[in-house]
Amino acid sequence: MAQSEITQADSQSPLMAWAMRGGIGWVLSILPLSLTLYFASLLPTITSGTVLRVSYTWIPSLGVDFAFIVDGLSLTFVLLVLGIGTLVVLYAGGYMAGDRQIGRFYLYLFLFMGAMVGLVLADNLITLFVFWELTSISSYLLIGYKHAYYSSRSSALQALLITGAGGLALLAGLVLLGIAAETQTISELGSRHELIVNSGLYAPILILVLIGAFTKSAQFPFQFWLPGAMAAPTPVSAYLHSATMVKAGVFLLARLNPALGDTPAWQITLTVFGAITMALGAYLAVSQTDLKRILAFTTVSSLGTLVMLIGIGGEHGIVAMMVFLIVHSLYKGCLFMVAGNIDHETGSRDVSILSGLRREMPITFGAAALAALSMAGLPPLLGFVGKELIYESTLDARFAAAAVTTVAVASNILMIVAAGMVAVRPFLPTGTTRHSTPRHPHEPPISMWLGPAVLATLSAVFGLFVVQVMQPIVTQGAAAILGEAVEVKLKLLPTSITGYFLLSVLTIALGIVSYLYARPALMQAGKATRGALEDGFVNGFTDLVNNTQAFARWITRALQSGYLRRYVLITIGAVVSVASAALLTRADLSAIRLFDTPLFLWETATILVILAGVALVLRARSRLTAIAGLGTVGFGITLIFFFFGAPDLVMTQFSVETLSVLLFILILYRLPIFTTISHRYSRLRDGIVAGLAGLLMTMITLLTIAGEELKPLTPFYAEASYVEARGRNVVNVILVDFRGIDTMGEITVLGIASLGIYLLLTLRLAPADGQAEAEDSTGKEQL
Amino acid sequence: MKRRPASVIFATGARYILPLMLLFAFFILLRGHNEPGGGFIGGLVVACGFALFALAYSVADARQILRVDPIQLIGWGLLLALLSGLLSLLLGLPFMTGLWPDFAIPAIGKVGTPTIFDVAVFLVVIGVVLNVVFSLAES
Amino acid sequence: METLLAIVIGVLYAAGLYLMMRRSIVKLVLGLGLIGHAANLLIFVTGRVQRGSSAVIPPDQTVLVAPFPDPVPQALILTAIVIGFGTQAFALVLLKRAYQAVKTDDMDAMNTTDR
Structure with a gap:
């Protein structure tokens, strides 16, 4: 209660009020902006073909370094992550205005941003993995940000379980890769391609790494988590699910292409799974009505395209992948923010009721239109260049070129339809009467339209100046992915009529026709198959999780009964059976000599006394008898120490035994009889x-x-005790000198135990009996 | 807080036995490096003596004779143990390296850092045991 | 002789474990005490026993003269005895407080928070 009062007081201060109105976004965006500018300043260096590396020793014994590399690939990704990050930080300030937890939100967002930057810059397999996991964890926090909602929590958990499981597979894959390549440095892997492929570990490495990449980048059959993650606040979707986290899998495949690529297994797997994901995502996108879900499925489709392009490989495939990566990040980041603006201003994301927003939100509409044109692949936007390159590479694919091209064309037609649904339909007036939205719309504040506007403008600028802006960095990026220098020539418009240009024209024509006439049919088809293609995966996953939990509950119930004696029984039973099996099968029982040294009368009598003491403890009806029995055992053992040359032990055991009996009597005196x-x-x-x-x-x-005497330490103590430590009592010298640190730890433990006892005795317990009821409320507050 | 002793013989015995036990304990502590004995045993003997006294008279009486709170003894003991180990760091030697001066103290003999450490153990053991016994008997 | 000691160790372990499986918390603590004794004796005996003498260097020598009892297990046991006392005292006080709180020494009546 006190805490909320403080928050309220804070929010009334002018600074806090300003921060909560969105001002904080402007301030915080300075950080990613300056980092973007710093990395942008590296562009001339990198585009001239230089590669920057920095490395710190981390765990030398395992060959793990904290190593980073800036080359064409990582610089492209860093600029996307930080550049779009700047706009998202700004955007979130406006979008989340009024949110009391805004500080927490930014904490998660920057955690994620840092993890992502580390991931794409990493030059060591383990460094890469650490940042990879950090992105999974921080995205879990971001997706589940609205933690008061069940749907938010469950989709965050779903995303974490899938990407986390993929992360485990990836760790195994990366460790194996490090073993096969005999190095953990990523930039050295390319030169060991032969070694890795022929090592015999190639198949497991490939499978494990692909599981990691496919889960992260939402490839079939893991595609379902990404639409689920739309429960996140829209700034998170715009950031994580367009430009950054989901591209981490694509990045990984690109980064490891020199090490693992160029084999039939790699090409076929990536092409097939990429193509399936591409088609499935596009097909499901056009049957959605929620803006964010449409965008989520088109993202799945685009990720499939990227994976497919890496699979097709070669110069064409990789250049197409690099260009399309940038194309997609720009338009998808923009469109997510547009969707957020619409949601924020109207209170609805349902495309079936939104229309005619053009007039109220002109700037948002302008940005959406440009982005959608890029998504549809119309000139002169960058998307057109991307689409041309995709067709060029699919036509050029080393196998099944016709099939892959057909799938690509079909997916792109559907993407045009989806682009229209997102960016045209809500803004232009439709023939039907206008539905009223929960809120009356108007243009959002500048912090919320600046991001989409910048990204949309970049889509146009990068398209118009594709040679000047794109070509240098794409050249270096492709070189990094291919592991060899390449010469790339990008152009906005083809100079001659080529096959892929005709395909582009066909795609656009069919796309527009489909948008105008085939939408109801597509919607119908999508709804009919939704049970299998959309919900089927989610339900299958939910069942898997539920069954796992049921199994865990069953095991727990079987083992954890809540009765201590049962735990003891199970533990001892298990130990006895395992140890007995080992004893009977492995040990040489014939070595035991039962009658080795003679029996002495006093010793035998002492042993009988000990056994009698044990019997007394076991058979005792009263506590005092049991204590007496325990004491008998203790003093008997003191005598054993006495007979066999351990005077220190005799004195210690004797005093301890005396004190123990005293303690037992002090405490057990008031307890009932057995x-x-x-x-x-x-x-x-x-x-x-x-x-x-x-x-x-x-x-x-x-x-x-009976076994051999193994006493590696004893001779040392026997010889060094007096000569080096000046003590004749070897036991004492061991305690206070040779093993003094152990003893110091031990007396510390003793001191802590004693303090614990003191606290237990002086602590006032909350009353547990009848009189407690009256004091119950106060008692609970004290706890 | 004074209560009548449980038995006159026991009480009188305890009163005379306590100083003897303390003397014996110091003897055991100091000879521990060369003969059976040491801080653990000496501490236990001292604790036994005071526990006996507490039984014969009362815990309050025993606390009064001890003068120091047992919990403080634990703290001082641990501090002393740490200091005895830190001494060697001043000379650039590893932590807890045993240091022995060349001269001997009359009636005690040479006192090195291990001896100081043993005294620290002695104090901790007294503190631990008496803290338990006293607080139990009081509750 | 060692055979007899080995049997004593087995009996102490068996009795200690048996007591730990009882419902009374007092028997649990008694069982822990017996197992502590058993463990000390186990270390002592497996370090080989040696009658008479002690691990003390005679005044006219600078090293231990064989035969001598092994000082290493003795040092281990010495600390184990004292630590054992500490844990036993802690267990006893815990037992006392638990008994004051729930008014029973039957552990079946104490495990409601465990299920």
Whole structure:
């Protein structure tokens, strides 16, 4: 209660009020902006073909370095991550205005941004993995940001489970890769391609790494988590699910292409799974009505395209992938923010009721239109260049070129339809009467339209100046992915009529026709198959999780009964059976010599006394008898120490035994007498298990005595005790000198135990009996 | 807080035995490096003596004779143990390297850092045991 | 002789474990005490026993003269005895407080928070 009062007081201060109105976004965007500018300043260096590396020793014994690399690939990604990050930070300030937890939100967002930058810059397999996991964790926090909603929590968990499981597979894959390549440095892997492919570990490495990449980048059959993650606040979707996190899998494949690529297995797997994802995503996108879900499925489709292009490989495939990566990041980031603006201003994301927003939100509409044109692949936007390159590479694919091209054309037609649904339909007036939205729309504040406007403008500028802006960095990026220098010539418009140009024209024509006439049919088809293609995966996953939990509950119930004696029984039973099996199969029982040294009268008598003491403890009806029995055992053991040359132990055990008996009497005096409460059967069972455990210990003792004497330390102490440590009592010298640090730890433990006892005794327990009820409320507050 | 002793013989015995036990404990502590004995044992003997006294008279009486709160003894002991180990760091030697001066103190003999450490153990053990016994008997 | 000691170790372990499987918390603490003794004896015996003498260097020598009892297990046991006392005292006090709180020494009546 007190905490919320403080928050309220804070929010009334002018600074806090300003921050919560969105001002904080402007301030915080300075950080990613300056980093963007810094990395942009590296562009001339990198585009001239230089590669920058920096490395710190981290875990030298494992060959793990904190190593980073800036080349064409990582610089492209860093600029996307930080550049779009700047706009998203700004955008979130406006979008989240009024949110009391805005500080927490930015914390997660910057955590994610840092992880992503580290991931794309990493030049060591383990460094890469650490940042990879950090992106999974921070995106879990971001997706689940609205934690008061069940849907938000469950989709965050779903995303975490899938990307986390993929992360485990990836770790195994990267470790194997490090073993096969005999290095953990990523930039050295390319030169060991032959070694890796022929190592015999190639198949497991490939499978594990692909699981990691496919889960992260939402490839079939893991595509379902990405639309689920739309529960996140829109700035998060605009950032994570367009330009950054979901592209991490694509980045990984691109980064490892020199090491793992160029084999039939790599090409076929990536092409097939990429193409399936591309088609499935596009098909499901056009049957959605929620703006964000449309965008989510088109993202799935685009990620499929990227993976497919890496699979097709070669210069064409990789250049197309690099260009399309930038194309997609720009228009998708923009469109997500547009969707956020519409949602924010109208209170609805349902395309079936939104229309005619053009007039109220002109700037948002302008940005959306440009982005949608890029998505549809119309000149002179960058998207057109991307589409041309995609067709060029699919026509050029080394296998199934016709099939892959057909799938690509079909997907692109659907993408045009989706682009229209997102950017045209809500803004232009439709023939039907206008539905009223929950809120009356108007243009959002500048912080919310600046981001989409900048990204949309860049889509146009990069398209118009494709040679000047794009060509240098794409050249270096492709070189990094291919592992060799390439010469790339980009152009906005083809100079001659080529096959892929005709395909582009065909795609655009069919796309527009489909948008105008085939939408109801597509919607119908999508709804009919939704059960299998959309919900099927989600339900399958939910069942898997539920069954796993049910199994875990069953195991827990079977083992964790809440009765200590049952735990002891299970533990001892398990130990006895495993150890006995080892004893009977491995040990040489014939080595035991039962009658080795003669029996002395006093020793034998002492042993009998100890056994009598044990019997006394076991049979005791009263506590005092039991204590007496325990004391008998203790003093008997003192005598054993006495007979066998351990005077220090005699004195210690004697005093401790005296004090123990005193303590037992002080405490147990007030407790009730023993009653037989257990069943005869359970006593028999416990007795058998305990007896077997005792027998086992006897056998182990006898076997150890019969075995060879191994005392590597004793001669050293025997010789060094006086000469080096100036003490004649070797036991004491060990305690206070040779192993002094152990003793210091031990007396510290003793001190802590004693303090614990003191606190237990002075602590006032909350009353547990009848009189407690009256004081219940106060008692609880004290706890 | 004074209560009548449990038995006159026991009480009188305890009163005379306590100083003897303390003397014996110091003897055991100091000879521990060369003969059986040491801080653990000496501490236990001292604790036994005071526990006996507490039984014969009362915990309050025993606390009064001890003068120091057992919990403080634990703290001082641990501090002393740490200091005895830190001493060697001043000479550039590893932590807890045993240092022995060349001269001997009359009636005690040479006192090196391990001896100081043993005294620290002695204090901690007294503190731990008496803290338990006293607070239990009081509750 | 060692055979007899080995049997004592087995009996102590068996009795200690049996007591730990009882419902009374007092028997649990008694069982822990017996197992502590058993463990100390186990270390002592597996380090080989040696009658008479002690691990003390005679005044006219600078090293231990064989035969001598092994000082290493003795040092281990010495600390184990004292630590054992500490944990046993802690267990006893915990037992006392638990008994004051729930007014029973039957562990079946104490495990409601465990399920």
